[in-house]
Amino acid sequence: MAAFLLRxxxxxxxxxxxxxxxxxxxxxxxxxxxxxxxxEDPRFTMAMREQLRARYGLDRPLPxxxxxxxxxxASGDLDISLSKLRPVRAILAEALPRTLLLMxxxxxxxxxxxxxxxxxxxxxxxxxxxxxFVRLTVAIAAVPDFWLALALMLVxxxxxxxxxxxxxxxxxxxxxxxxxxKAKDVxxxxxxxxxxxxxxxxxxxxxxxxxxxxxxxxxxFVRTARAKGLSERAVVMRHALRNALLPxxxxxxxALPSLVGGAVFVESVFSWPGMGxxxxxxxxxxxxxxxxxxxxVGTSFVVVGSILTDLLYAAADPRMRRA
Amino acid sequence: xxxxLLRVENLRTYFHTAAGLARAVDGVSFSIARGETLGVVGESxxxxxxxxxxxxxxxxxPGRIEPGSHIWFEGRDLLSASDEEIRRVRGNRIAMxxxxxxxxxxxxxxxxxxxAEVARVHDGASRRAAWDRAVDMxxxxxxxSPRDRASNYPHQMSGGMRQRVLIAMALMMNPALIIADEPxxxxxVTIQAQILELLASLQQKFGTAILLITHDLGVVAEVASRVxxxxxxxxVEEAPVRSLFAEPGxxxxxxxxxxxxxxxxxxxxxxxxxGTVPPPTAWPSGxxxxxxxxxxxxxCEREHPGLQSVAPxxxxxxxxxxxxxxxxxxxxxxxxxxxxxxxx
Amino acid sequence: xxxxxxxxxxxxxxxxxSLSIPExxxxxxxxxxxxxxxxxxxxxxxxxxxxxxxxxxxxxxxGVFAPLLSPYHPDVPLGINxxxxxxxxxxxxxxxxxxxRDVLSRMLYGTRVSLAIALLSALLASCMGLMYGGVAGYxxxxxxxxxxxxxxxxxxxxxxxxxxxxLALWGNVSVFSLVLVxxxxxxxxxxxxxxxxxxxxxxxxxxxxxxALGAGHVQTFVRHVLPHLVGPVLVAATISVGQVVILEAGLxxxxxxxxxxxxxxxxxxxxxxxxxxxxxxxxxFPGIALVGTALAVNTLADRLRAALNPRQLPAQ
Numbered sequence: 001m002a003a004f005l006l007r008x009x010x011x012x013x014x015x016x017x018x019x020x021x022x023x024x025x026x027x028x029x030x031x032x033x034x035x036x037x038x039x040e041d042p043r044f045t046m047a048m049r050e051q052l053r054a055r056y057g058l059d060r061p062l063p064x065x066x067x068x069x070x071x072x073x074a075s076g077d078l079d080i081s082l083s084k085l086r087p088v089r090a091i092l093a094e095a096l097p098r099t100l101l102l103m104x105x106x107x108x109x110x111x112x113x114x115x116x117x118x119x120x121x122x123x124x125x126x127x128x129x130x131x132x133f134v135r136l137t138v139a140i141a142a143v144p145d146f147w148l149a150l151a152l153m154l155v156x157x158x159x160x161x162x163x164x165x166x167x168x169x170x171x172x173x174x175x176x177x178x179x180x181x182k183a184k185d186v187x188x189x190x191x192x193x194x195x196x197x198x199x200x201x202x203x204x205x206x207x208x209x210x211x212x213x214x215x216x217x218x219x220x221f222v223r224t225a226r227a228k229g230l231s232e233r234a235v236v237m238r239h240a241l242r243n244a245l246l247p248x249x250x251x252x253x254x255a256l257p258s259l260v261g262g263a264v265f266v267e268s269v270f271s272w273p274g275m276g277x278x279x280x281x282x283x284x285x286x287x288x289x290x291x292x293x294x295x296x297v298g299t300s301f302v303v304v305g306s307i308l309t310d311l312l313y314a315a316a317d318p319r320m321r322r323a
Numbered sequence: 324x325x326x327x328l329l330r331v332e333n334l335r336t337y338f339h340t341a342a343g344l345a346r347a348v349d350g351v352s353f354s355i356a357r358g359e360t361l362g363v364v365g366e367s368x369x370x371x372x373x374x375x376x377x378x379x380x381x382x383x384x385p386g387r388i389e390p391g392s393h394i395w396f397e398g399r400d401l402l403s404a405s406d407e408e409i410r411r412v413r414g415n416r417i418a419m420x421x422x423x424x425x426x427x428x429x430x431x432x433x434x435x436x437x438x439a440e441v442a443r444v445h446d447g448a449s450r451r452a453a454w455d456r457a458v459d460m461x462x463x464x465x466x467x468s469p470r471d472r473a474s475n476y477p478h479q480m481s482g483g484m485r486q487r488v489l490i491a492m493a494l495m496m497n498p499a500l501i502i503a504d505e506p507x508x509x510x511x512v513t514i515q516a517q518i519l520e521l522l523a524s525l526q527q528k529f530g531t532a533i534l535l536i537t538h539d540l541g542v543v544a545e546v547a548s549r550v551x552x553x554x555x556x557x558x559v560e561e562a563p564v565r566s567l568f569a570e571p572g573x574x575x576x577x578x579x580x581x582x583x584x585x586x587x588x589x590x591x592x593x594x595x596x597x598g599t600v601p602p603p604t605a606w607p608s609g610x611x612x613x614x615x616x617x618x619x620x621x622x623c624e625r626e627h628p629g630l631q632s633v634a635p636x637x638x639x640x641x642x643x644x645x646x647x648x649x650x651x652x653x654x655x656x657x658x659x660x661x662x663x664x665x666x667x
Numbered sequence: 668x669x670x671x672x673x674x675x676x677x678x679x680x681x682x683x684x685s686l687s688i689p690e691x692x693x694x695x696x697x698x699x700x701x702x703x704x705x706x707x708x709x710x711x712x713x714x715x716x717x718x719x720x721x722x723x724x725x726x727x728x729x730g731v732f733a734p735l736l737s738p739y740h741p742d743v744p745l746g747i748n749x750x751x752x753x754x755x756x757x758x759x760x761x762x763x764x765x766x767x768r769d770v771l772s773r774m775l776y777g778t779r780v781s782l783a784i785a786l787l788s789a790l791l792a793s794c795m796g797l798m799y800g801g802v803a804g805y806x807x808x809x810x811x812x813x814x815x816x817x818x819x820x821x822x823x824x825x826x827x828x829x830x831x832x833x834l835a836l837w838g839n840v841s842v843f844s845l846v847l848v849x850x851x852x853x854x855x856x857x858x859x860x861x862x863x864x865x866x867x868x869x870x871x872x873x874x875x876x877x878x879a880l881g882a883g884h885v886q887t888f889v890r891h892v893l894p895h896l897v898g899p900v901l902v903a904a905t906i907s908v909g910q911v912v913i914l915e916a917g918l919x920x921x922x923x924x925x926x927x928x929x930x931x932x933x934x935x936x937x938x939x940x941x942x943x944x945x946x947x948x949x950x951x952f953p954g955i956a957l958v959g960t961a962l963a964v965n966t967l968a969d970r971l972r973a974a975l976n977p978r979q980l981p982a983q
Contacts, residue, residue: 018820030836142961144913147954158944220426229413242431261827265917283835291835295828302823318476
């Protein structure tokens with residue numbers, strides 16, 4: 001187990017390192033002098049410019065610049081935000097938990113829902129329920145995330161006024177609420193953005209789970225379970241599903257990058273101040289350090305997530321544990 | 324005469340596929356007495372596995388047991404029992420041991436859990452009690468350090484051990500009948516012998532009847548007291564085991580016996596039965612074996628043979644055995660049998 | 668032990684836009700011409716696929732003939748205040764937008780832009796992925812390992828964030844550069860598929876035979892391996908079209924896509940952002956177009972995959 005973790009951690013680091021290199025290449029491949037815009041940017045003071053020049057070694061040969069760049073990131077320094085004049089690290093430290101909140105709710109609820117629906121469909125394959133859900137999941141999978149967000153916002157926030165329209169908290173009231181009230185406030189604001197992502201996740205997971213379970217049902221051990229006198233429900237839900245969950249766990253790892261991307265649009269529509277919104281704001285403000293920071297943080301998150309997924313898979317599949 | 328434990332009457336299991344109607348089991352009847360071992364022999368495609376599955380109504384669509392079939396067991400027809408009732412029989416009064424120990428066990432549960440499950444379902448036993456019983460069973464089937472082994476997963480065990488686990492699972496509720504579908508086919512010869520010995524000793528101990536399905540006549544010779552031979556979805560011969568080997572009545576049985584390689588044989592090439600099993604969607608008219616039979620003649624094409632008596636308790640589905648009325652005289656003309664082979 | 672799911676659909680929204688890795692097709696290596704044309708025939712016979720194709724063809728035609736079909740000019744405001752934000756009516760079937768422009772005309776011209784961008788970038792991305800993955804799979808060994816590790820790393824970057832980075836660093840966005848950017852950020856998944864197929868093809872006997880007969884690597888690759896990659900990559904490309912349409916719409920909605928005043932479906936929705944609750948038509952119609960395109964494309968991809976692998980069960 002420890003060896004496995006170590007190996008995956010090293011692989012993860014290698015990936016992050018590759019991405020860091022890639023961003024370096026991007027920065028230097030972009031038109032204009034690398035960090036040229038940074039240096040010419042009128043928002044920077046003379047002192048800051050000198051600092052930057054020294055730190056990046058902009059008059060040094062390329063390999064040295066690369067080494068400095070890697071060292072800088074390894075030490076956790078992600079530069080200063082041009083538009084906010086705060087360390088990028090601090091900005092992202094604030095934004096990341098909000099995105100994590102959004103995504104973990106979407107993942108947890110979405111997967112639970114998707115697994116349940118997919119399993120039900122496979123069990124009752126061909127029935128009316130199954131056919132209805134097939135159409136439904138196919139349709140939902142074709143809906144753009146930002147559009148679904150807009151639709152939900154229109155119906156539930158604007159027309160029905162069940163939930164707030166934007167933001168993470170009610171800025172006016174929030175400071176005066178009790179801790180419990182504060183939590184409730186955040187939850188109220190969480191429903192629609194998380195709901196949008198949940199619906200999209202659930203639809204994809206349901207289709208995947210349905211196919212996975214149908215794939216397992218003809219297997220021999222399912223027949224053995226039936227021959228033991230188990231109810232059909234126990235055969236499908238206990239024996240078959242438990243095996244059919246394994247591919248769904250794999251899906252979890254594969255879905256992470258896309259989920260982060262989807263969160264960007266949803267955060268934008270609902271003005272949820274997470275990492276995606278931060279990246280977009282930075283884009284419009286030409287705030288490269290922040291943008292680059294989000295890429296690195298986003299990728300690291302995906303890497304960590306996929307390691308956790310592998311662990312989960314190993315926990316679920318006894319055959320993997322020795323490996 | 325006491326009532327047999329299991330009596331199968333005119334079992335027909337057809338598969339309604341897009342490619343046509345496959346008559347996998349087409350009118351099979353036999354019975355098993357308490358504590359007896361009945362061997363079912365035949366090549367793949369003869370319908371023996373489907374017969375086994377039909378006993379417990381484990382045949383999945385598009386397969387269906389046709390009306391007119393009956394399986395009498397412990398006083399009722401299993402084919403007209405409710406779903407609830409058949410579930411109470413499965414694993415409890417009749418248990419099955421499947422062919423591929425590799426894939427017949429669920430890879431994500433421990434073997435102890437899978438065995439104990441039988442007791443939990445049928446006896447309402449607690450987890451603790453069921454687990455203990457499972458460990459006892461493992462010890463009974465000859466697995467060393469059963470308490471440790473019970474926590475193993477199937478992939479951590481050898482093929483022979485897995486098969487023992489399947490047998491332990493089948494014996495948990497002390498069923499009256501065990502259906503063993505090719506229990507040794509996937510195993511090495513040495514392990515095969517061990518498993519057969521195990522089955523025999525357990526049968527002695529518990530008085531369980533066994534329906535043993537195999538393509539291997541050698542296995543049948545070792546363990547069975549009575550044998551039925553299947554071909555083309557039907558029973559083509561039924562006999563006590565000695566009588567079968569002493570006096571095989573059906574050309575197919577004879578072919579199977581000749582095909583068995585034996586120590587001390589003085590041949591260079593093995594004998595085979597020519598041709599292949601026809602598809603169950605298109606059984607030949609008349610006798611289903613006629614295309615591969617050295618002794619077939621025109622009656623075999625025209626008329627489907629019934630089960631004829633060869634010796635006491637020994638029947639065969641063959642016109643050659645038909646002692647009542649010499650057909651060659653009544654039809655006249657060219658009705659001579661092809662091939663030499665005087666009647667056995 | 669991780670079994671890829673046969674016949675499982677690949678999701679198409681950017682939320683879960685990952686491509687699951689299918690098993691390499693183990694169909695008999697017929698001459699490529701026959702396999703593709705067989706698949707095409709099977710596809711045409713399938714009603715769902717036919718409907719999807721017809722819808723897509725209709726959309727493409729609507730885009731191509733936009734100048735002929737649209738009642739008004741898409742960019743010219745029709746009246747500063749009198750005609751803005753009109754709901755659908757006889758004169759304006761799909762209403763007007765805040766700048767008094769006819770939505771139907773904008774939608775038709777937008778079809779051009781949205782579909783062109785999607786088709787071009789999907790094509791470009793597929794070619795890149797095909798070559799990269801094909802070479803990696805054919806080469807095998809250390810080269811393959813290194814190439815695929817790079818892909819693993821790139822696939823870990825959330826695509827939207829990568830897009831934002833490139834847009835931030837490069838600045839100007841023209842339709843052409845948008846196509847390029849979308850293609851360059853989207854070929855990684857295709858390369859994995861191509862690689863899997865190439866690896867499977869490489870071990871087949873006809874490749875060994877070709878090499879034994881003296882064919883060079885390039886020749887072997889082009890004649891014997893490449894044709895087998897086309898089918899699965901085509902499926903991936905089809906799905907990719909749907910993904911890009913939605914991605915481009917999202918970017919345009921955010922204001923970072925196609926520059927104004929070029930209409931695209933996403934920018935029409937953007938125009939309706941302020942008046943979401945009152946001018947519903949600005950959000951609804953482009954949304955229908957987007958969903959419809961994605962549905963058609965996904966259905967087509969699913970059927971195409973089934974047609975190329977006759978032994979696979981369809982996902983339905």
